[in-house]
Amino acid sequence: MIFIVFVFFFLFFFYSCSLSQFVFKSRVRNMVSPEKLLYKQPSVLVGRTDVVSVTPWLAPIIWEGTFDPVLIDNIYKPMNLTIATTVFAIGKYDRFIRDFLETAEKHFMVGFNVRYYVFTDLPHNVPSVNLNQGRHLTVIQVPGSNRWQEISARRMEIIQTTIEHQIRREADYIFCLDVDSKFHAHWGAESLGRLVAVIHPGYYEQTRDRFPYERRPASTAYIHMDEGDYYYGGAMIGGFVEDVYTLTKVCRNKFEEDAGNSIEAARQDESHLNRYLLYNKPSKVLSPEYLWQDFKAKTKEVKVIRFSGVIKNYAEVRPNV
Numbered sequence: 001m002i003f004i005v006f007v008f009f010f011l012f013f014f015y016s017c018s019l020s021q022f023v024f025k026s027r028v029r030n031m032v033s034p035e036k037l038l039y040k041q042p043s044v045l046v047g048r049t050d051v052v053s054v055t056p057w058l059a060p061i062i063w064e065g066t067f068d069p070v071l072i073d074n075i076y077k078p079m080n081l082t083i084a085t086t087v088f089a090i091g092k093y094d095r096f097i098r099d100f101l102e103t104a105e106k107h108f109m110v111g112f113n114v115r116y117y118v119f120t121d122l123p124h125n126v127p128s129v130n131l132n133q134g135r136h137l138t139v140i141q142v143p144g145s146n147r148w149q150e151i152s153a154r155r156m157e158i159i160q161t162t163i164e165h166q167i168r169r170e171a172d173y174i175f176c177l178d179v180d181s182k183f184h185a186h187w188g189a190e191s192l193g194r195l196v197a198v199i200h201p202g203y204y205e206q207t208r209d210r211f212p213y214e215r216r217p218a219s220t221a222y223i224h225m226d227e228g229d230y231y232y233g234g235a236m237i238g239g240f241v242e243d244v245y246t247l248t249k250v251c252r253n254k255f256e257e258d259a260g261n262s263i264e265a266a267r268q269d270e271s272h273l274n275r276y277l278l279y280n281k282p283s284k285v286l287s288p289e290y291l292w293q294d295f296k297a298k299t300k301e302v303k304v305i306r307f308s309g310v311i312k313n314y315a316e317v318r319p320n321v
């Protein structure tokens with residue numbers, strides 16, 4: 001009898017451990033709008049005509065004027081979602097953490113539960129920033145490196161393992177962002193989707209043969225000149241925790257496969273990300289409003305800059321040139 005009870009508990013323990021490997025938390029449900037909510041009548045005839053707001057695989061491309069922030073936030077807020085937000089600040093990049101967090105508190109997913117995960121080799125240098133209700137910060141120590149290429153590329157592996165060990169139990173959605181950036185305007189529930197990518201601000205006017213994809217067939221990030229949808233920025237990946245987990249796992253494995261063959265993709269993680277997204281189409285695409293660069297003058301189609309990389313002296317902040 002004792003033996004049977006023991007076997008039962010052993011099997012139960014084994015089953016729950018193996019099951020937990022694949023269970024992701026999610027409170028996402030249908031788009032239920034609160035009754036009697038007042039918002040502008042949507043039109044099927046009048047809207048943005050200067051930009052394309054849907055991909056050929058029918059994923060929305062999010063531009064100012066294509067969504068109603070009041071309506072969307074009111075649909076998502078009752079779901080009581082938690083949004084994980086990861087940033088890496090290795091070495092001298094610790095100087096960017098304060099502005100990133102302070103501006104995120106003003107503009108990013110306001111009114112939602114947000115869990116920031118700051119990965120750094122210098123945990124004592126993480127500043128204390130006042131966070132609004134429902135928002136938490138976790139500092140996770142990771143090794144430093146004397147190569148910025150490795151820091152950038154290893155983000156995939158660290159995000160993958162942290163999702164596995166922690167984030168999948170703590171959040172519904174995740175955004176992985178570059179720390180040397182600031183929020184300047186509303187970034188809300190319109191950005192939520194199963195797999196979310198952002199169009200890089202530097203290449204959206206170019207033809208695909210001019211995108212800086214990895215072009216050497218020896219790399220697993222290789223993309224042929226005749227292929228490619230958009231050039232996506234490596235400074236933002238988002239979506240369901242489960243979908244971002246798969247993305248990071250695949251990109252990490254491809255990066256390691258390349259390393260085994262002594263090849264490093266032209267733009268490290270960004271090259272692997274672009275290859276992944278070519279064959280695993282994002283369900284939502286954010287316009288360059290969600291990833292601008294301070295050195296770049298605003299263009300007429302970009303009505304609002306929501307998130308932008310700050311100007312930095314690469315030679316001074318990076319560990320190598």
Ligand code: UD2
Pocket residue numbers: 087088089090091092093148151152177178179180200232233234235236267268269270291309317318319
């Ligand atoms: C571009 C991409 C970036 C990444 C990189 C790879 C955009 C706008 N930016 O940015 O996402 O793909 O190219 O070549 O799409 N970091 C540290 N310490 C370091 C170096 C980097 O913490 O010493 C982290 C930090 O979080 C930083 C991120 O890595 O935000 C990206 O590195 P970067 O800012 O040097 O790369 P950048 O601006 O060329």
